[in-house]
Amino acid sequence: MSSKNENIKRVRRDRTKDILNAATKLFSEKGFRGTSLASIAEAVGLTEPGLLHYFPSKVRLLQGVLAFRDQQDTDKYSELTDSDKNSLQTIFNSLKNLVNKNEDNPALIRLFTILVSESIRTDHPSHEYFIDRYQMIRGTFTNYLSSLDDLDISADIDTLSSILIAVMDGLQIQWLLDPESVNMLEAFNLFSKIMIGYLEN
Amino acid sequence: MSSKNENIKRVRRDRTKDILNAATKLFSEKGFRGTSLASIAEAVGLTEPGLLHYFPSKVRLLQGVLAFRDQQDTDKYSELTDSDKNSLQTIFNSLKNLVNKNEDNPALIRLFTILVSESIRTDHPSHEYFIDRYQMIRGTFTNYLSSLDDLDISADIDTLSSILIAVMDGLQIQWLLDPESVNMLEAFNLFSKIMIGYLEN
Protein backbone atom coordinates (compact mmCIF):
# COMPACT_ATOMS: atom_id res chain seq x y z
CA MET A 1 0.00 0.00 0.00
CA SER A 2 2.57 2.52 1.07
CA SER A 3 4.99 1.79 -1.75
CA LYS A 4 2.24 2.41 -4.26
CA ASN A 5 1.91 6.06 -3.26
CA GLU A 6 5.38 7.01 -4.38
CA ASN A 7 5.96 8.75 -7.69
CA ILE A 8 2.31 8.89 -8.51
CA LYS A 9 1.37 11.92 -10.54
CA ARG A 10 -2.14 11.89 -9.22
CA VAL A 11 -0.81 13.60 -6.11
CA ARG A 12 -1.38 17.24 -7.08
CA ARG A 13 0.57 19.86 -5.30
CA ASP A 14 -0.70 22.17 -2.64
CA ARG A 15 -1.66 25.43 -4.26
CA THR A 16 -2.14 27.35 -1.02
CA LYS A 17 0.95 29.50 -1.47
CA ASP A 18 0.08 30.28 -5.08
CA ILE A 19 -3.39 31.32 -4.07
CA LEU A 20 -2.14 33.55 -1.27
CA ASN A 21 0.32 35.26 -3.58
CA ALA A 22 -2.27 35.83 -6.29
CA ALA A 23 -4.84 37.06 -3.77
CA THR A 24 -2.29 39.42 -2.23
CA LYS A 25 -1.55 40.89 -5.62
CA LEU A 26 -5.19 41.35 -6.57
CA PHE A 27 -6.35 42.61 -3.18
CA SER A 28 -3.52 45.15 -3.26
CA GLU A 29 -4.65 46.39 -6.65
CA LYS A 30 -8.41 46.35 -6.32
CA GLY A 31 -9.12 45.97 -2.64
CA PHE A 32 -11.15 43.21 -1.04
CA ARG A 33 -14.53 44.15 -2.41
CA GLY A 34 -13.14 44.96 -5.82
CA THR A 35 -11.57 41.55 -6.27
CA SER A 36 -13.65 38.59 -7.41
CA LEU A 37 -12.93 35.00 -6.52
CA ALA A 38 -13.05 34.22 -10.21
CA SER A 39 -10.14 36.56 -10.93
CA ILE A 40 -8.04 34.93 -8.20
CA ALA A 41 -8.95 31.46 -9.41
CA GLU A 42 -8.03 32.40 -12.96
CA ALA A 43 -4.69 33.80 -11.83
CA VAL A 44 -3.65 30.46 -10.36
CA GLY A 45 -5.27 28.30 -13.03
CA LEU A 46 -8.15 27.06 -10.95
CA THR A 47 -11.90 27.30 -11.15
CA GLU A 48 -13.86 29.03 -8.44
CA PRO A 49 -14.89 25.84 -6.65
CA GLY A 50 -11.33 24.64 -6.96
CA LEU A 51 -10.20 27.76 -5.17
CA LEU A 52 -12.86 27.42 -2.50
CA HIS A 53 -11.54 24.01 -1.74
CA TYR A 54 -8.53 25.68 -0.14
CA PHE A 55 -10.34 28.60 1.48
CA PRO A 56 -14.03 27.94 2.17
CA SER A 57 -15.03 31.59 1.72
CA LYS A 58 -13.70 34.87 0.46
CA VAL A 59 -13.41 36.27 3.98
CA ARG A 60 -11.36 33.28 5.07
CA LEU A 61 -9.07 33.93 2.14
CA LEU A 62 -8.64 37.54 3.22
CA GLN A 63 -7.73 36.41 6.72
CA GLY A 64 -5.27 34.00 5.18
CA VAL A 65 -3.66 36.77 3.16
CA LEU A 66 -3.38 39.06 6.16
CA ALA A 67 -1.86 36.36 8.35
CA PHE A 68 0.51 35.42 5.54
CA ARG A 69 1.71 38.97 4.89
CA ASP A 70 1.69 40.01 8.51
CA GLN A 71 4.86 38.13 9.23
CA GLN A 72 6.72 39.70 6.33
CA ASP A 73 5.50 43.10 7.34
CA THR A 74 6.14 43.00 11.07
CA ASP A 75 9.57 41.62 10.32
CA LYS A 76 10.32 45.08 9.06
CA TYR A 77 9.74 46.62 12.46
CA SER A 78 11.77 43.96 14.20
CA GLU A 79 14.90 45.61 12.89
CA LEU A 80 14.21 48.27 15.46
CA THR A 81 14.11 45.78 18.29
CA ASP A 82 17.32 44.11 17.28
CA SER A 83 19.32 47.25 17.74
CA ASP A 84 21.31 47.11 20.95
CA LYS A 85 22.19 50.76 20.98
CA ASN A 86 18.87 52.48 21.32
CA SER A 87 19.64 55.97 20.19
CA LEU A 88 17.30 58.38 18.50
CA GLN A 89 19.50 58.27 15.43
CA THR A 90 19.37 54.49 15.08
CA ILE A 91 15.62 54.44 15.49
CA PHE A 92 15.06 56.99 12.78
CA ASN A 93 17.66 55.38 10.57
CA SER A 94 15.73 52.14 10.82
CA LEU A 95 12.53 53.94 9.94
CA LYS A 96 14.21 55.55 6.98
CA ASN A 97 15.33 52.12 5.83
CA LEU A 98 11.76 50.95 6.21
CA VAL A 99 10.46 53.79 4.05
CA ASN A 100 13.19 53.08 1.55
CA LYS A 101 12.24 49.41 1.36
CA ASN A 102 8.59 50.37 1.01
CA GLU A 103 9.39 52.42 -2.05
CA ASP A 104 10.66 49.25 -3.68
CA ASN A 105 7.63 47.25 -2.67
CA PRO A 106 4.53 49.13 -3.81
CA ALA A 107 2.38 46.01 -3.83
CA LEU A 108 2.59 45.38 -0.12
CA ILE A 109 2.08 49.06 0.70
CA ARG A 110 -0.87 49.15 -1.59
CA LEU A 111 -2.36 46.09 0.07
CA PHE A 112 -2.34 47.58 3.51
CA THR A 113 -3.22 51.13 2.45
CA ILE A 114 -6.25 50.00 0.49
CA LEU A 115 -7.37 47.41 3.02
CA VAL A 116 -7.02 49.82 5.94
CA SER A 117 -9.31 52.34 4.30
CA GLU A 118 -11.82 49.70 3.31
CA SER A 119 -11.83 48.41 6.85
CA ILE A 120 -12.78 51.75 8.39
CA ARG A 121 -16.31 50.43 8.05
CA THR A 122 -17.23 48.65 11.26
CA ASP A 123 -18.77 45.77 9.33
CA HIS A 124 -15.69 45.11 7.22
CA PRO A 125 -14.20 41.65 7.81
CA SER A 126 -10.78 43.06 8.67
CA HIS A 127 -12.00 45.98 10.79
CA GLU A 128 -10.92 44.50 14.11
CA TYR A 129 -7.70 43.24 12.59
CA PHE A 130 -6.56 46.73 11.69
CA ILE A 131 -7.64 48.27 14.98
CA ASP A 132 -5.45 45.72 16.74
CA ARG A 133 -2.66 46.21 14.23
CA TYR A 134 -2.48 49.96 14.74
CA GLN A 135 -2.59 49.61 18.50
CA MET A 136 0.24 47.13 18.23
CA ILE A 137 2.39 49.40 16.07
CA ARG A 138 1.73 52.42 18.26
CA GLY A 139 2.72 50.32 21.25
CA THR A 140 5.92 49.20 19.56
CA PHE A 141 6.92 52.75 18.72
CA THR A 142 6.06 53.93 22.19
CA ASN A 143 8.30 51.26 23.65
CA TYR A 144 11.23 52.30 21.51
CA LEU A 145 10.87 55.94 22.34
CA SER A 146 10.41 55.23 26.02
CA SER A 147 13.62 53.23 26.13
CA LEU A 148 15.65 56.30 25.26
CA ASP A 149 16.90 57.52 28.59
CA ASP A 150 18.90 60.38 27.15
CA LEU A 151 15.66 61.94 26.12
CA ASP A 152 14.14 64.92 27.80
CA ILE A 153 10.66 65.36 26.51
CA SER A 154 7.55 66.34 28.31
CA ALA A 155 5.42 65.39 25.36
CA ASP A 156 3.13 62.43 25.39
CA ILE A 157 5.13 59.64 23.77
CA ASP A 158 1.96 57.83 22.73
CA THR A 159 0.91 60.88 20.77
CA LEU A 160 4.32 61.04 19.16
CA SER A 161 3.86 57.46 17.99
CA SER A 162 0.56 58.37 16.36
CA ILE A 163 2.25 61.23 14.54
CA LEU A 164 5.09 59.03 13.33
CA ILE A 165 2.70 56.46 11.91
CA ALA A 166 0.49 59.18 10.46
CA VAL A 167 3.37 60.67 8.48
CA MET A 168 4.33 57.32 7.03
CA ASP A 169 0.74 56.42 6.12
CA GLY A 170 -0.03 59.85 4.74
CA LEU A 171 3.08 59.99 2.59
CA GLN A 172 2.27 56.54 1.25
CA ILE A 173 -1.15 57.73 0.10
CA GLN A 174 0.25 60.72 -1.75
CA TRP A 175 3.00 58.59 -3.22
CA LEU A 176 0.75 55.74 -4.37
CA LEU A 177 -1.63 58.21 -5.95
CA ASP A 178 1.00 60.28 -7.71
CA PRO A 179 4.53 58.84 -7.51
CA GLU A 180 5.89 61.46 -9.90
CA SER A 181 5.00 64.32 -7.61
CA VAL A 182 5.98 62.91 -4.23
CA ASN A 183 9.38 61.82 -3.04
CA MET A 184 8.46 59.72 -0.05
CA LEU A 185 11.98 59.12 1.20
CA GLU A 186 13.02 62.75 0.92
CA ALA A 187 9.92 63.82 2.81
CA PHE A 188 10.48 61.30 5.55
CA ASN A 189 14.12 62.32 5.86
CA LEU A 190 13.11 65.93 6.40
CA PHE A 191 10.47 64.86 8.90
CA SER A 192 13.07 62.77 10.75
CA LYS A 193 15.40 65.72 10.94
CA ILE A 194 12.65 67.87 12.41
CA MET A 195 11.65 65.23 14.93
CA ILE A 196 15.20 64.53 16.04
CA GLY A 197 15.79 68.23 16.44
CA TYR A 198 12.76 68.45 18.67
CA LEU A 199 13.43 65.34 20.70
CA GLU A 200 17.10 66.11 21.34
CA ASN A 201 16.08 69.58 22.39
CA MET B 1 -51.51 78.35 -20.99
CA SER B 2 -49.10 80.13 -18.72
CA SER B 3 -51.63 80.85 -16.01
CA LYS B 4 -52.53 77.21 -15.90
CA ASN B 5 -49.04 76.22 -14.77
CA GLU B 6 -49.23 78.12 -11.53
CA ASN B 7 -50.00 76.32 -8.31
CA ILE B 8 -50.16 72.99 -9.98
CA LYS B 9 -48.99 70.15 -7.79
CA ARG B 10 -47.83 68.18 -10.76
CA VAL B 11 -44.69 70.32 -10.74
CA ARG B 12 -42.48 68.11 -8.59
CA ARG B 13 -39.52 69.64 -6.93
CA ASP B 14 -35.96 69.21 -7.94
CA ARG B 15 -34.46 66.43 -5.88
CA THR B 16 -30.88 67.02 -6.93
CA LYS B 17 -29.78 68.36 -3.54
CA ASP B 18 -31.47 65.51 -1.69
CA ILE B 19 -29.76 62.99 -3.91
CA LEU B 20 -26.34 64.58 -3.45
CA ASN B 21 -26.75 64.63 0.30
CA ALA B 22 -27.86 61.02 0.45
CA ALA B 23 -25.10 59.91 -1.91
CA THR B 24 -22.51 61.79 0.13
CA LYS B 25 -23.65 60.03 3.25
CA LEU B 26 -23.65 56.58 1.70
CA PHE B 27 -20.40 56.99 -0.23
CA SER B 28 -18.75 58.16 2.97
CA GLU B 29 -19.92 55.08 4.80
CA LYS B 30 -19.43 52.38 2.21
CA GLY B 31 -17.27 53.93 -0.51
CA PHE B 32 -18.17 54.24 -4.15
CA ARG B 33 -18.07 50.58 -5.05
CA GLY B 34 -19.79 49.56 -1.85
CA THR B 35 -22.80 51.78 -2.43
CA SER B 36 -25.61 50.69 -4.71
CA LEU B 37 -27.82 53.03 -6.68
CA ALA B 38 -30.79 51.28 -5.11
CA SER B 39 -29.73 52.30 -1.61
CA ILE B 40 -29.34 55.93 -2.66
CA ALA B 41 -32.68 55.87 -4.44
CA GLU B 42 -34.34 54.38 -1.40
CA ALA B 43 -32.83 57.03 0.87
CA VAL B 44 -34.47 59.83 -1.10
CA GLY B 45 -37.70 57.98 -1.82
CA LEU B 46 -37.05 57.32 -5.47
CA THR B 47 -36.70 54.24 -7.59
CA GLU B 48 -33.48 53.49 -9.41
CA PRO B 49 -34.65 54.82 -12.77
CA GLY B 50 -36.04 57.85 -11.01
CA LEU B 51 -32.62 58.51 -9.57
CA LEU B 52 -30.92 57.98 -12.92
CA HIS B 53 -33.12 60.68 -14.36
CA TYR B 54 -31.07 63.23 -12.40
CA PHE B 55 -27.67 61.60 -12.87
CA PRO B 56 -27.42 59.40 -15.95
CA SER B 57 -24.90 57.03 -14.38
CA LYS B 58 -23.31 56.17 -11.07
CA VAL B 59 -20.00 57.71 -12.09
CA ARG B 60 -21.72 60.98 -12.98
CA LEU B 61 -23.31 60.94 -9.56
CA LEU B 62 -19.91 60.50 -7.94
CA GLN B 63 -18.57 63.45 -9.89
CA GLY B 64 -21.60 65.42 -8.78
CA VAL B 65 -20.94 64.56 -5.15
CA LEU B 66 -17.28 65.52 -5.39
CA ALA B 67 -18.04 68.82 -7.06
CA PHE B 68 -20.76 69.50 -4.52
CA ARG B 69 -18.59 68.77 -1.50
CA ASP B 70 -15.48 70.29 -2.95
CA GLN B 71 -16.74 73.78 -2.37
CA GLN B 72 -17.56 73.10 1.27
CA ASP B 73 -14.20 71.50 1.74
CA THR B 74 -11.98 74.02 0.02
CA ASP B 75 -13.84 76.73 1.88
CA LYS B 76 -12.07 75.40 4.91
CA TYR B 77 -8.68 76.20 3.47
CA SER B 78 -9.81 79.64 2.35
CA GLU B 79 -9.68 80.72 5.95
CA LEU B 80 -5.95 80.64 5.55
CA THR B 81 -6.04 82.96 2.57
CA ASP B 82 -8.26 85.46 4.27
CA SER B 83 -5.76 86.12 6.99
CA ASP B 84 -3.99 89.40 6.41
CA LYS B 85 -1.28 88.78 8.92
CA ASN B 86 0.55 85.81 7.54
CA SER B 87 2.44 84.51 10.51
CA LEU B 88 3.41 80.95 11.26
CA GLN B 89 1.17 81.02 14.29
CA THR B 90 -1.92 82.08 12.37
CA ILE B 91 -1.36 79.45 9.73
CA PHE B 92 -1.07 76.65 12.23
CA ASN B 93 -3.95 78.02 14.24
CA SER B 94 -6.08 77.85 11.13
CA LEU B 95 -4.99 74.28 10.53
CA LYS B 96 -5.80 73.42 14.11
CA ASN B 97 -9.25 74.87 13.61
CA LEU B 98 -9.59 72.77 10.51
CA VAL B 99 -8.66 69.60 12.39
CA ASN B 100 -11.05 70.59 15.14
CA LYS B 101 -13.89 71.07 12.67
CA ASN B 102 -13.06 67.77 11.05
CA GLU B 103 -13.50 66.01 14.35
CA ASP B 104 -17.08 67.23 14.36
CA ASN B 105 -17.69 66.15 10.81
CA PRO B 106 -16.69 62.51 10.49
CA ALA B 107 -18.92 61.97 7.45
CA LEU B 108 -17.02 64.35 5.20
CA ILE B 109 -13.65 63.08 6.39
CA ARG B 110 -14.78 59.55 5.81
CA LEU B 111 -15.93 60.42 2.31
CA PHE B 112 -12.58 61.76 1.23
CA THR B 113 -10.49 59.22 3.13
CA ILE B 114 -12.34 56.27 1.67
CA LEU B 115 -12.60 57.73 -1.82
CA VAL B 116 -8.92 58.68 -1.93
CA SER B 117 -7.84 55.15 -1.15
CA GLU B 118 -10.29 53.67 -3.62
CA SER B 119 -9.00 56.04 -6.26
CA ILE B 120 -5.39 54.93 -5.94
CA ARG B 121 -6.32 52.54 -8.74
CA THR B 122 -5.56 54.20 -12.03
CA ASP B 123 -8.87 53.06 -13.50
CA HIS B 124 -10.98 54.50 -10.70
CA PRO B 125 -13.39 57.19 -11.89
CA SER B 126 -12.04 59.75 -9.44
CA HIS B 127 -8.34 58.90 -9.84
CA GLU B 128 -7.45 62.04 -11.78
CA TYR B 129 -9.64 64.12 -9.56
CA PHE B 130 -7.65 63.25 -6.46
CA ILE B 131 -4.28 63.63 -8.15
CA ASP B 132 -5.30 67.17 -9.09
CA ARG B 133 -6.76 67.80 -5.68
CA TYR B 134 -3.60 66.84 -3.84
CA GLN B 135 -1.45 68.90 -6.16
CA MET B 136 -3.77 71.82 -5.53
CA ILE B 137 -3.61 71.47 -1.74
CA ARG B 138 0.16 71.07 -1.77
CA GLY B 139 0.37 74.18 -3.91
CA THR B 140 -1.85 76.10 -1.54
CA PHE B 141 0.24 75.14 1.48
CA THR B 142 3.42 75.93 -0.36
CA ASN B 143 2.11 79.39 -1.17
CA TYR B 144 1.28 80.12 2.45
CA LEU B 145 4.62 78.98 3.71
CA SER B 146 6.48 80.86 1.00
CA SER B 147 4.71 84.07 1.91
CA LEU B 148 6.30 84.10 5.35
CA ASP B 149 9.23 86.39 4.96
CA ASP B 150 10.31 86.16 8.56
CA LEU B 151 11.13 82.55 7.93
CA ASP B 152 14.63 81.22 7.65
CA ILE B 153 14.44 77.71 6.34
CA SER B 154 16.63 75.96 3.90
CA ALA B 155 14.24 73.05 3.65
CA ASP B 156 12.21 72.38 0.57
CA ILE B 157 8.88 74.00 1.24
CA ASP B 158 7.12 71.68 -1.17
CA THR B 159 8.29 68.73 0.87
CA LEU B 160 7.08 70.42 4.03
CA SER B 161 3.65 70.72 2.45
CA SER B 162 3.59 67.01 1.73
CA ILE B 163 4.45 66.29 5.35
CA LEU B 164 1.75 68.60 6.64
CA ILE B 165 -0.90 66.93 4.53
CA ALA B 166 0.44 63.48 5.38
CA VAL B 167 0.06 64.09 9.10
CA MET B 168 -3.52 65.26 8.73
CA ASP B 169 -4.45 62.35 6.45
CA GLY B 170 -2.65 59.78 8.54
CA LEU B 171 -4.19 60.96 11.80
CA GLN B 172 -7.61 60.84 10.18
CA ILE B 173 -7.13 57.20 9.27
CA GLN B 174 -6.15 56.21 12.79
CA TRP B 175 -8.97 58.29 14.21
CA LEU B 176 -11.66 56.98 11.88
CA LEU B 177 -10.59 53.43 12.56
CA ASP B 178 -10.36 53.74 16.32
CA PRO B 179 -11.65 57.07 17.70
CA GLU B 180 -11.30 55.89 21.29
CA SER B 181 -7.57 55.41 20.99
CA VAL B 182 -6.58 58.47 18.99
CA ASN B 183 -6.98 62.10 19.91
CA MET B 184 -6.58 63.75 16.55
CA LEU B 185 -6.56 67.33 17.78
CA GLU B 186 -4.06 66.67 20.55
CA ALA B 187 -1.76 64.93 18.11
CA PHE B 188 -1.97 67.73 15.60
CA ASN B 189 -1.32 70.31 18.30
CA LEU B 190 1.85 68.54 19.29
CA PHE B 191 2.88 68.25 15.67
CA SER B 192 2.23 71.97 15.16
CA LYS B 193 4.38 72.80 18.16
CA ILE B 194 7.22 70.72 16.75
CA MET B 195 6.90 72.25 13.29
CA ILE B 196 6.73 75.81 14.57
CA GLY B 197 9.78 75.17 16.72
CA TYR B 198 11.65 73.94 13.68
CA LEU B 199 10.50 76.68 11.31
CA GLU B 200 11.14 79.54 13.71
CA ASN B 201 14.56 78.11 14.39
Place this chain on the structure above:
DNA sequence: GTCTATAGTTCGATAGAC
Protein backbone atom coordinates in the same frame (compact mmCIF):
# COMPACT_ATOMS: atom_id res chain seq x y z
C1' DG C 1 -40.43 63.74 -13.67
C1' DT C 2 -41.25 59.26 -12.08
C1' DC C 3 -42.78 54.91 -12.67
C1' DT C 4 -42.88 49.41 -13.97
C1' DA C 5 -40.53 46.00 -16.06
C1' DT C 6 -36.69 43.88 -17.31
C1' DA C 7 -32.36 43.12 -19.78
C1' DG C 8 -27.81 41.73 -18.97
C1' DT C 9 -24.05 41.13 -16.06
C1' DT C 10 -21.26 39.68 -12.11
C1' DC C 11 -20.87 37.82 -7.85
C1' DG C 12 -20.25 34.26 -3.80
C1' DA C 13 -21.28 29.87 -2.77
C1' DT C 14 -23.14 24.89 -3.02
C1' DA C 15 -24.06 20.11 -4.85
C1' DG C 16 -22.31 16.35 -6.66
C1' DA C 17 -19.46 13.73 -10.22
C1' DC C 18 -14.80 12.02 -11.10
Place this chain on the structure above:
DNA sequence: GTCTATCGAACTATAGAC
Protein backbone atom coordinates in the same frame (compact mmCIF):
# COMPACT_ATOMS: atom_id res chain seq x y z
C1' DG D 1 -8.11 17.85 -5.33
C1' DT D 2 -10.53 19.62 -9.10
C1' DC D 3 -14.14 19.70 -12.00
C1' DT D 4 -19.20 20.87 -14.25
C1' DA D 5 -23.33 22.80 -13.38
C1' DT D 6 -26.10 25.80 -11.22
C1' DC D 7 -28.49 28.63 -7.74
C1' DG D 8 -29.83 33.03 -5.79
C1' DA D 9 -28.69 37.49 -4.94
C1' DA D 10 -27.14 42.08 -6.14
C1' DC D 11 -25.91 45.24 -9.40
C1' DT D 12 -26.06 49.04 -13.44
C1' DA D 13 -28.61 50.50 -16.94
C1' DT D 14 -32.32 50.81 -20.62
C1' DA D 15 -37.08 50.85 -22.72
C1' DG D 16 -41.24 52.60 -22.59
C1' DA D 17 -45.79 53.80 -20.18
C1' DC D 18 -48.03 57.50 -17.62
